[in-house]
Amino acid sequence: PPLRRPQGLFEFLRTVRANPLATWMEEHFTASVMAGEGVLGRITVVSEPALIRHVLVENAAGYRKDDLQRRVLAPGLGEGLLTAEGEAWRLQRRTLAPIFSLRTVRGFEAAMNAAGERLARRLVRRAGTRIDVAQEMTRVTLDVLERTIFTNGPQNDPDALARAITRFLESVGPIDPLDVFGVPDFVPRLGRLRARPAIRYFAEIVEALIARRRAVMAAGEAPQDLLTLLLAAQDPETGEGLSDLDVSANIVTFIAAGHETTANALTWTLYCLSQDPGALARLEAEVEAAADAEGRFTIERLPFAKAVIEETLRLFPPAAILSRQALKPDRLGRVKVPQGSVVMVSPYVLHRHRALWEDPAAFVPERFLGAAREAIPRFAYLPFGAGPRVCIGQSFSLQEAVIVLAHVVRAVRLALPGDHPPVIPVQRVTVRPQHGLRMDAMRR
Numbered sequence: 088p089p090l091r092r093p094q095g096l097f098e099f100l101r102t103v104r105a106n107p108l109a110t111w112m113e114e115h116f117t118a119s120v121m122a123g124e125g126v127l128g129r130i131t132v133v134s135e136p137a138l139i140r141h142v143l144v145e146n147a148a149g150y151r152k153d154d155l156q157r158r159v160l161a162p163g164l165g166e167g168l169l170t171a172e173g174e175a176w177r178l179q180r181r182t183l184a185p186i187f188s189l190r191t192v193r194g195f196e197a198a199m200n201a202a203g204e205r206l207a208r209r210l211v212r213r214a215g216t217r218i219d220v221a222q223e224m225t226r227v228t229l230d231v232l233e234r235t236i237f238t239n240g241p242q243n244d245p246d247a248l249a250r251a252i253t254r255f256l257e258s259v260g261p262i263d264p265l266d267v268f269g270v271p272d273f274v275p276r277l278g279r280l281r282a283r284p285a286i287r288y289f290a291e292i293v294e295a296l297i298a299r300r301r302a303v304m305a306a307g308e309a310p311q312d313l314l315t316l317l318l319a320a321q322d323p324e325t326g327e328g329l330s331d332l333d334v335s336a337n338i339v340t341f342i343a344a345g346h347e348t349t350a351n352a353l354t355w356t357l358y359c360l361s362q363d364p365g366a367l368a369r370l371e372a373e374v375e376a377a378a379d380a381e382g383r384f385t386i387e388r389l390p391f392a393k394a395v396i397e398e399t400l401r402l403f404p405p406a407a408i409l410s411r412q413a414l415k416p417d418r419l420g421r422v423k424v425p426q427g428s429v430v431m432v433s434p435y436v437l438h439r440h441r442a443l444w445e446d447p448a449a450f451v452p453e454r455f456l457g458a459a460r461e462a463i464p465r466f467a468y469l470p471f472g473a474g475p476r477v478c479i480g481q482s483f484s485l486q487e488a489v490i491v492l493a494h495v496v497r498a499v500r501l502a503l504p505g506d507h508p509p510v511i512p513v514q515r516v517t518v519r520p521q522h523g524l525r526m527d528a529m530r531r
């Protein structure tokens with residue numbers, strides 16, 4: 088994005104609305120801490136690993152997620168893990184942690200392979216044509232969520248659920264200026280009013296699914312998917328389970344937090360690979376060798392694919408900003424953080440920071456292999472955040488992205504057409520290519 092300082096308030100707001108990534112200036116990519124007084128109050132941007140560790144881990148109790156995130160997300164997501172705060176969050180996190188343990192996530196390998204195979208069949212059928220890659224990656228991540236959350240949806244009609252999810256997600260619209268300026272919640276927002284029917288419709292579907300699943304569980308015949316695990320989950324300290332409302336809020340949260348993020352990670356990965364024939368050839372060789380007799384994959388056998396995904400998450404982190412509000416005054420190096428002000432860590436800026444990365448703009452998956460990987464400072468690479476609020480779906484999404492990528496690479500080769508509009512990252516809810524991504528598919 089252009090690194091030109093927006094001139095005046097109006098242009099700044101227009102830039103934020105069009106693409107927040109375009110508000111980062113050259114100096115953000117070299118400074119360790121920058122504080123500014125703007126229309127949104129005081130904001131401190133921090134890119135120094137030790138100071139990030141202080142904000143996200145050591146002094147995590149001195150911060151909370153900022154109000155803007157809550158205002159934007161809570162109307163659609165309810166009080167799930169992403170939006171809850173304080174004791175409500177702690178209780179949910181304790182209860183949900185085992186559901187995303189490595190062991191449980193491994194149990195979803197078959198579902199992820201099935202979704203990958205379905206996508207590969209679709210791509211092979213359409214070889215020789217131009218494919219909307221962003222749309223296909225969205226479809227496959229929804230397919231994975233359906234297979235892992237609901238084991239194929241209501242009344243065995245996966246498409247009905249996909250339609251409901253899509254309608255719901257489309258309703259979670261762009262950031263409302265009233266939220267940006269902290270206008271109280273009782274003032275109606277047009278976007279929120281418009282979104283209400285889709286949110287209610289989706290909530291009803293989830294409610295019905297929960298009721299049906301409770302009945303199946305009572306009969307001892309439930310599939311071991313996320314819905315069953317959520318309904319059976321118990322707080323390890325008190326032994327209590329989640330209420331139906333909590334279960335429903337977290338189902339919606341997993342879908343919203345886990346779908347577009349992973350879809351964009353895969354989209355950017357296919358773009359990066361189309362620009363790097365050497366990396367693609369190495370990946371194709373690894374994938375051929377890793378496939379089992381049925382053509383299925385496990386993440387352990389795909390270390391280079393994992394490095395490719397991790398390097399893509401460096402250049403195009405789907406969650407471009409982690410934002411916190413100081414509960415009490417703090418200090419970051421020489422910079423004072425007043426109580427109530429906002430501290431931001433931008434994985435996008437951090438991952439391209441000149442002091443932290445050699446040749447930051449280059450796509451080099453080898454950064455994430457062996458000794459090179461070990462040398463990356465822990466707080467220089469944060470696609471999934473860090474500290475108590477680190478992404479709970481991290482292993483889930485890495486495993487999903489690696490397995491799906493392997494199926495795509497084995498099925499087709501994708502090339503960026505010469506007449507494609509420039510592939511520029513824009514930050515909407517997540518970071519995606521401004522004009523989408525369409526590529527020519529050739530059968531392998």
Ligand code: HEM
Nearest residue numbers: 168169341344345348349406470471472476478479480484
């Ligand atoms: C939190 C990124 C996939 C569920 C987060 C955070 C980040 C993130 C950066 C921390 C936000 C903060 O500290 O302010 C990503 C990326 C993904 C991904 C880049 C894919 C490439 C998933 C998946 C799921 C998920 C697949 C669930 C199935 C969550 C939840 C939280 C979260 C529930 C809130 C955790 C808490 O506050 O305790 N994610 N995520 N994410 N993510 Fe993910």
